[in-house]
Amino acid sequence: MDTSEPKFTREHVISLRRWTDNLISFRLTRHRGFRFVAGQFARLGLTSDEGKAVWRAFSMVSAPYDEHLEFFAIAVPGGEFSGMLSRLAVGDEVLVDKQAFGFLTTDRFKPGQDLWLLATGTGLAPFLSILQEPGIWDDYAHVVLVHSVRTAAELTYRDELSELDQHPLVGERARKLIYLPVVTREPHPGALDARIPALIASGELARRAGLRLTPEDARVMICGNPDMVRDTRNQLKAMGFALARRAEPGQYAVENAF
Ligand SMILES: Cc1cc2nc3c(=O)[nH]c(=O)nc-3n(C[C@H](O)[C@H](O)[C@H](O)COP(=O)(O)OP(=O)(O)OC[C@H]3O[C@@H](n4cnc5c(N)ncnc54)[C@H](O)[C@@H]3O)c2cc1C
Numbered sequence: 001m002d003t004s005e006p007k008f009t010r011e012h013v014i015s016l017r018r019w020t021d022n023l024i025s026f027r028l029t030r031h032r033g034f035r036f037v038a039g040q041f042a043r044l045g046l047t048s049d050e051g052k053a054v055w056r057a058f059s060m061v062s063a064p065y066d067e068h069l070e071f072f073a074i075a076v077p078g079g080e081f082s083g084m085l086s087r088l089a090v091g092d093e094v095l096v097d098k099q100a101f102g103f104l105t106t107d108r109f110k111p112g113q114d115l116w117l118l119a120t121g122t123g124l125a126p127f128l129s130i131l132q133e134p135g136i137w138d139d140y141a142h143v144v145l146v147h148s149v150r151t152a153a154e155l156t157y158r159d160e161l162s163e164l165d166q167h168p169l170v171g172e173r174a175r176k177l178i179y180l181p182v183v184t185r186e187p188h189p190g191a192l193d194a195r196i197p198a199l200i201a202s203g204e205l206a207r208r209a210g211l212r213l214t215p216e217d218a219r220v221m222i223c224g225n226p227d228m229v230r231d232t233r234n235q236l237k238a239m240g241f242a243l244a245r246r247a248e249p250g251q252y253a254v255e256n257a258f
C-alpha cells in the first residue's frame, strides 16, 4: 500500500469568466499551504472521462495574498487539456500541485528606473499578479505593461487595470502604470499595430511610453509566445541588455507561456 502523501491538493472552481470563445479565466479554492511569489506558475490537473489526470502549467493571475487562485487560459483547438478546460464548470474539481514553480519574479533584478512587462496572449497572466504586488510600485518610477493580441476582443483585464488605483494595497501609486495595448490583426483605435520586437527596434514602444528603453533604466520581463520571447530577447541583447541570473545581475527575464 502506498502511504505517501499526494503531491497535490483537490481544489474546486469558484467562478468562471469567458472573455471570448477560447479565452477563459477561472478562480479556484486555495489550500492554505499553497505559497507562491508573484510571477510563478502552478501545475493544474484535470481528470479525463477515463479517469486519467492531465497536468499543465498555468501562471497565477491572483496575488500571493489572495484567498483564491485565479488563472487566465486559452483553449487551443485540439489540445488535450484545452478540451477539458472548455467544459469546466463551477464546482468542478481541479488538482493543484502543492509546489509553485518559475523564475519570472522581480527579485531577479537589481533596482532600475522603470519596469517593463511585455506579454502576448495569455502571457499577460503572471504580470497581473506582479502588478498587485505593493512593493513594485515603490521600487520603480514607472511600470509599463504591453499586451499584444491578435484581435481587440482579446485585450482582457482592461477594467481591472484601469481600476488598479482603487486596489486597497496598490492605490494611487498605480497611476505610474503605462498600459500599451497592441492589436496585430485588425485596426483598433489607440492600440499599437506591430509585433513587440519590431516596436522595440523602431523605437516606437519607448516613444509611446515616453521613456528610455535602455539597460541603464529598464528592467524587462517577457512572457508569451515562444517565438516572440526569442525575437524580443535577441532584440534586447542587440541593445546591450543581459539576462538576469541568480548569481549575475542583468536587465531582462523571460518565460515561454507554452
Ligand atoms: C511555464 C508555463 C506557463 C503557462 N501558463 C499558461 C497560462 O497562464 N495560461 C494558459 O492558457 N496556458 C499556459 N501555459 C500553457 C498550458 O500549460 C498548456 O500548454 C495549454 O493549456 C494547452 O494545453 P493542451 O493540452 O490543450 O495543448 P498542448 O498540447 O499543451 O499545446 C498545443 C499547442 O497549443 C499552443 N498553445 C498552448 N498553450 C498556449 C497559450 N497559452 N497561448 C497560445 N498558444 C498556446 C501551442 O502551439 C502548443 O504547441 C503555460 C505553459 C508553460 C510552460
Ligand SMILES: NC(=O)c1ccc[n+]([C@@H]2O[C@H](COP(=O)([O-])OP(=O)(O)OC[C@H]3O[C@@H](n4cnc5c(N)ncnc54)[C@H](OP(=O)(O)O)[C@@H]3O)[C@@H](O)[C@H]2O)c1
Residues within 6 Å of the ligand: 022, 074, 075, 076, 077, 120, 121, 122, 148, 149, 150, 151, 154, 182, 183, 184, 185, 195, 196, 197, 225, 227, 228, 229, 231
Ligand atoms: N487568437 C485567436 O483569435 C484564436 C482563435 C482560435 C484559435 N487560436 C489558436 O490559439 C493559439 C494561440 O493564439 P493566440 O492568439 O493566443 O497567440 P499568438 O499566436 O501567440 O498571438 C498573440 C500575439 O502574439 C503575437 N506574436 C506571435 N508571434 C510573434 C513573434 N514571433 N514576435 C512577436 N509577436 C508575436 C501575435 O502577433 P501576430 O498576429 O502578428 O501573429 C499576437 O499579437 C494559436 O494556435 C491559434 O491558432 C487563436
